[in-house]
Amino acid sequence: MIDQLIECAAKYLINSKYAIALTGAGISTESGIPDFRGPSGIWTKNPEAERKAYQSYERFTVDPKGWWLDRLTTRSLLGDLEQAKPNTGHLALVELENLGILRCVITQNVDGLHEKAGTGKLLEYHGSTLKLRCISCNSRFTRCEFDLQKLLEDDMLPPHCPKCHGVVKSDGVAFGEPIPSDVANDSLKEAWKCDVMLICGTSAVVFPFANLPRVARERKIERERRTDTGIAVMDNEPAVIIIEVNAEPTPLTEEGISDYLIQGKTGEVLPCIVEQVKRLSV
Ligand code: NAD
Numbered sequence: 229m230i231d232q233l234i235e236c237a238a239k240y241l242i243n244s245k246y247a248i249a250l251t252g253a254g255i256s257t258e259s260g261i262p263d264f265r266g267p268s269g270i271w272t273k274n275p276e277a278e279r280k281a282y283q284s285y286e287r288f289t290v291d292p293k294g295w296w297l298d299r300l301t302t303r304s305l306l307g308d309l310e311q312a313k314p315n316t317g318h319l320a321l322v323e324l325e326n327l328g329i330l331r332c333v334i335t336q337n338v339d340g341l342h343e344k345a346g347t348g349k350l351l352e353y354h355g356s357t358l359k360l361r362c363i364s365c366n367s368r369f370t371r372c373e374f375d376l377q378k379l380l381e382d383d384m385l386p387p388h389c390p391k392c393h394g395v396v397k398s399d400g401v402a403f404g405e406p407i408p409s410d411v412a413n414d415s416l417k418e419a420w421k422c423d424v425m426l427i428c429g430t431s432a433v434v435f436p437f438a439n440l441p442r443v444a445r446e447r448k449i450e451r452e453r454r455t456d457t458g459i460a461v462m463d464n465e466p467a468v469i470i471i472e473v474n475a476e477p478t479p480l481t482e483e484g485i486s487d488y489l490i491q492g493k494t495g496e497v498l499p500c501i502v503e504q505v506k507r508l509s510v
Pocket of ligand 1: 431
């Protein structure tokens, strides 16, 4: 059964004009980074950590210096993201892009693994913890553009933007923080444009990201059809095929937003899809 679903996904991708992928924490669990809501997720095992995470952005707005002090002196819940490496799931998406099929990856992940894997057109919806961002002018910086350790030692936190002097935070978007308008707008345009959406490793409960498949689902195209009597009529059909690859069903599966779910690990299913795409394309 799963083989048929994989082959079907490969056919949709081959016939697509503009396929995109949406990804979430599930695609990175096989790189050793825990997700939040899977069976071994950080929130699943420690609901208190979730409560604290929701307070983080508010803390930043009232005390950016204290926020940075915490950040630089406590270990991230996601582990050492600098050392993490992309897995076969990230690499399969790069292959689909190199085959000219996948046009864009929109990720909720903050771990930088799609960039490390070599994805070209990438929208990091929740930013990247490997980067910094000015909250006034949205300029992004690599971490090494700031000597954070020296700023800590010299009591000069928070960092300030070299362009506009605004306060700089981690680029990773915290709960309650607005999505930077540039990436929010570009992601919406992609959801409007695509004809295949491959959704990988997300519980699809974090909004506004989880609106992207819903926006795509609303789109309809008109197709001409002949009735049995040979008369032409126009039908309104969904403009996009939405395929989920996830370890478990999600609200998108249950609400019928996705056309179907391939239940399994992204690190196993996505390479199989690539294999089928190559086999069926020759
Ligand atoms: P989530 O934790 O809410 O859901 C992850 C989903 O992926 C679950 O349904 C889980 O069953 C599934 N999953 C886990 N491992 C899988 C695998 N190998 N293959 C297929 N499916 C798998 O994650 P989310 O929906 O991305 O939302 C969480 C939020 O937390 C996001 O906003 C994200 O920014 C952030 N987050 C990011 C990271 C990261 O950057 N790696 C990690 C944890 C959380």
